[in-house]
Amino acid sequence: MSTRLVLTGSTAARGMALGRARLVQPSQISVDTRPLPADEVEAEVARLAAALAAAREDLNALRNKLHGALAREVSEFIDAHSMILNDPELVDGLYDLIRTARLRASAALKMQRDRLVAAFDALDDPYLRSRREDIDHVIGRVQGELTRDTTPAERQIAARVGSILISDLVAPAELAHFGEAGVLGLVTTGGSPLSHSAILARSMRLPMVVGVHDALKEISDDDLILIDGKRGEVIVHPTAQDLAAYRAWQRDLARSADELQRFRGARTATRDDVAIDLFANAELPADIAQARALGVSGVGLYRTEFLFLQRRDAPDEDEQFEAYRDLVLCMGGLPVTIRTLDLGADKADSTGIAMVDEDNPALGVRGVRLSLRKPALFTIQLRAILRASRYGPIRILVPMVTSSEEVVATRTMVDACARDLRTQGHEIADHYDFGAMIEVPAAAIALPALIRQLDFISIGTNDLTQYTLAADRGNDALGTLHDPLHPAVLKLLAHSISTARRAKKPVALCGEMAGDVRYTALLLALGLTEFSMHPSSLLEVRQEISHHDHKRLRAQSLALLRATTRAGIERVLERMRADGRLVNT
């Protein structure tokens, strides 16, 4: 009989999964090293071209299939991989290796991979060095396409329903495919809970444990595996007792899914009946429809950069107007927050609007800085937004603000656009709200002055955390450094919320934190009453809010802010959560 074995790692996505192990070892793909006869060269070139084309098509199909937060997380990655796949040096080099060195396609791919990885390994910059992963994923994808014809059965088995993938790393695009193919969970030997794949696994509700170093050594194909995402454990050959725990978890899950349905369309309020507003971060029709079905107070964040992605030219005024108008109409009179273009830094751009070759793009010409440098482009966007205001209430939200000069300059442009539109006979609303994202520490610190020129603010904790802690939000190597529970981040959050409340201006939070129930009590304690999140988190957050007593939470905000370490903050949070649980038993 097989012996039970527990391997530990870090939880990247919670939940449990039971299935048969399917080992994926992209770095160990078998390579055909037999020399290529002269009369097979062109056929081999064609085989490689077909595999490259299929890999590109695969990425495009994936791009078109994803939406909402998922698309946002993956698009940067897909762009990077498409760029590698289209890189003439890589592609021509491959054809050369087939034609002149007479290598078969798989061997040529391996040689190019080794050459590129060696070049990456030689770099001093640890971030760039970590990007060698991208090369591996791209080459692995093409290798996969090459073998697709030869071993379709094998691929079918690998993706069959009921399997748990065991791999060294999983690329986000692969992950999206696995989800579709019915894979139940993922275990990786490397990776971090902050990686794009981990974020994606959480959105897809696919249990994932990362950093299980011995997984590929200790687990064999077809072993029965139980992932316990709560503990960050992988149980190989689970016992009857483990399986009973799994069944209990499944029962709990079914019960809580049923319970969640009670919160569809329900009013959002704390236990002591303080009303809270939940808004949606929504870009695509599916997100908007979902948000409306679940019940929201409006759209809290519409990231307009989505309109600018995957195309060569920027959309013109009419095209943008139609997109904003449709959104406003879909929300049937609820407020819609349209954020002006936030291109640059990690926001992929195919239109050529964003600056290229910046040494430090995250600290460069991004968001409102870029818009103010491109007044013609900015005017088109502002006019389009204002024209949509005729169809329902809109709030204009400006990203990456650091100074009151930027706020004044933008507001002046908005007002000038509104005057021009009226003069030209366009009907626009008498009133539109004008607000700023608080996502740079400077804006948070200077908020008492900034707020006078604003109608509302929205806190972007994804960037606020990155800029406060000087921790790149996209760099997996930084591990848990990108942590919204850092005392400095909490102080800026508390300061921003209380400054806006004192000024009697609405304050929302639209970073990932808003949709994560681990932070709900904390945000309520700090006085937040407007949360904006991807619709998929809405019901859970609504339920979590209903567990808590607002007055009791508010009374603990001082303790939160006094804590000087993450552990101290966690202790206060644990008390808050326990309180919430107690109230409900």
Ligand code: PEP
């Ligand atoms: C944020 O920074 O928290 C935010 C919501 O904006 P984005 O994620 O689009 O940068």
Ligand code: MG
């Ligand atoms: Mg941001």
